[in-house]
Amino acid sequence: MKDFSTFDILGPIMIGPSSSHTAGAVKLGKIAMEISNGNFYKVEFYLHGSFAKTYKGHGTDKALVAGILGFEPSDDRIRNSLNIAKNKNIDIKFIEKDLGYQHPNTVKILFKYRDKKDFYVIGSSIGGGNIVITDINGDIVEFTGDLPTMILKYKDKKGIISKISSILSNNELNIATMKVTRDKDIATMICETDSKLSKNIIDEISNLSEITYSRFMNPIRR
Numbered sequence: 001m002k003d004f005s006t007f008d009i010l011g012p013i014m015i016g017p018s019s020s021h022t023a024g025a026v027k028l029g030k031i032a033m034e035i036s037n038g039n040f041y042k043v044e045f046y047l048h049g050s051f052a053k054t055y056k057g058h059g060t061d062k063a064l065v066a067g068i069l070g071f072e073p074s075d076d077r078i079r080n081s082l083n084i085a086k087n088k089n090i091d092i093k094f095i096e097k098d099l100g101y102q103h104p105n106t107v108k109i110l111f112k113y114r115d116k117k118d119f120y121v122i123g124s125s126i127g128g129g130n131i132v133i134t135d136i137n138g139d140i141v142e143f144t145g146d147l148p149t150m151i152l153k154y155k156d157k158k159g160i161i162s163k164i165s166s167i168l169s170n171n172e173l174n175i176a177t178m179k180v181t182r183d184k185d186i187a188t189m190i191c192e193t194d195s196k197l198s199k200n201i202i203d204e205i206s207n208l209s210e211i212t213y214s215r216f217m218n219p220i221r222r
Helices: 006-010 019-035 050-054 060-068 076-087 160-170 199-206
Strands: 042-048 091-096 106-112 119-127 130-136 139-143 149-155 175-183 186-193 211-217
Touching (some): 019 060, 019 106, 019 130, 042 050, 042 060, 076 091, 149 160, 160 186, 160 199
Antiparallel strands (some): 042 106, 106 119, 119 130, 149 186, 149 211, 175 186
């Protein structure tokens, strides 16, 4: 049986009536924003299940927009996030959508750019302010954002995992989980660590010649 902390039971410090529909939604939006390529002018939120049915009443719309603006779950500005996005000239759209076999509190967040292809992230709010990211632009993944996380794409060849592991080891950072998937000659790595990812580690890994895409996220403050 899974061990639960006091925080898991009580829930996070947050703005809003529901940890699943507000705190979790903020986290989903913020992690999706951090994974995205930035400089988006429009964001479409495809709301699944109970997210689709209650998003206005529970403030999920404001929470998701607060997340893509970079706010924390406890930020007072969540209440005004829709107006803040409008003032920043970010076009926001909410669409009720059946996303198939997904958790009831699931959203697909689609970022639109003027000079790049669209980019999306799918994730679910699973209770108590906890989330799981399950799809990054077509790559099936699974991580929660509770630990420092690296998302890397690289040319699949021998020695790359060893290089990344050596950088972490040399900086006295322990790997908590690592999962690698492959699509033809491109590999996608999701790696969680026990300690914060420092700028030095981020720079070293980003500068590896084989890396074609990299995103680094330290946990969102509760």
